[in-house]
Amino acid sequence: MSNIVFSNVSRSFRREGKNFLALDDITFSVQEKEFVAVVGPSGCGKTTCLRMAAGLEFVSNGSVAVGGKEVKAPGPERAVVFQQFALFPWKTVSENIRFGLRSLRVPRNEAEDRIRCNIRLMGLEGYESAYPHQLSGGMQQRVAIARAYVLNPTVLLMDEPFGALDAQTRTVMQEELLRVGRANPRTVMFITHAVEEAVYLADRVVVMTRRPGRIREIINIKSIRDAEGWQQYERIEDVMDLESFVHLRTQIWRLLREQNERVAN
Template sequence: MAIIRFEHVDRVFHQNGQDFTALKDINLEVKDREFVAIVGPSGCGKTTCMRMAAGLEHPTGGTVSVDGVVVRAPGPDRAVVFQQFALFPWKTVWDNVEFGLLSLGIAEAERRRRIEHYIGLMGLHGYERAYPHQLSGGMQQRVAIARAYVLDPKVLLMDEPFGALDAQTRVVMQEELVRLARQHPRTVLFITHAVEEAVYLADRIVVMSRRPGTLREILDVKSARQAERWDEIERIEDVMDQPTFVHLRTHVWKLLREQQAPGDTH
């Protein structure tokens, strides 16, 4: 069953008296508890797709729906994790994680149970009374992920959540997210610039064209993961040595190279 559905979605922006098309005829379904990563050239509309699923932007044409309901605004069925941690600097770790539960009117005993569970799961025990400025970037993103999961959302939307982290911390967080996804599976739409990250995390990878963004190709990763038993391999670097991982990574890179704009060196 499709949980997230884009149907003939266009997105046109109006700037400086001119219209420009960011997305054109996007058709995509994300199934229940499926992890889908979107990659593509800068400015192709990846984040715009995520924001429309979150209800933070609206399509110019077509519809975006979640669980059969057209998205018109943010809702508790969808949690968002951004690249820039988006924590309240004046609130402690505990209070940041609790914030969404308070807005939903969750009873105190249930709030405490959920918060303790996800603080433990994200390795935050002992930091409950710390403030964001006292934490490393990786620890802050652990708080942001705990805050998203504690809401028990149907859908998790992640916009380059590890993009601001150093390489070593990024790898650790990727491994943590895989572990968390196994224990608490959710429907995930994940935006990233990192090809290796997409192949490691996703069940399917959506490769977009340069602007106006269209769907260039959709690749199945889940079957490769199952065939080579990636889930039984402890370290991410060993997964990346698997033949199918190397093939998928190379294929995605070739697709992105083909979409590189003239004169674009990034």
């Protein structure tokens, strides 16, 4: 099992002598090999949720479990991809991808096979000896994703991985991630501010409220995608024109606008 389960999770911080409640009673799950996107206003605790699943932060109340085990620390079954590429500038593409395998003490021959497989998977052939500064932003993020995939994680935690990319590159990377996900499905928790991105990529979308972050609603995308046959379309612009896509996008936007208007009033 590689599911992620948040059970009545709250997270509070101590700030200037007072308790600051960031998350309040968060309960949702990401099923095995399901892609769940989390959206919400800035500061609602989306990234905090992801960091707790990664074992980089801890709950104040409740629990976070992965594969039936409570998360108490980072683990090799969970790989994280951040918005900033975080590549080593002095290492080549192959060396950056290899980095995590060394800590796992993967035998050299197996490591080389995994690296070649993931370079091919991410369309990085011919760039094995290139350095990060010689790559575009999209190529650098492909390296970062390959570095996560090469560890063979059962869970992929992605924190706005395309947020630093220009619009055209972002669209290409969304299509690539969907392609890679179909070829090598993983349990994915994906944080984003982009509603269209969430609807295009996710099986379900978790919509959070303003701070303290709570679950406002969970939208099932997969049932509509399957019923409408979105899989037949190769490009995101073809899907975005569908009435069902527009309806889902509008539904989520309205939920988010509700939060903004509540603050304004």
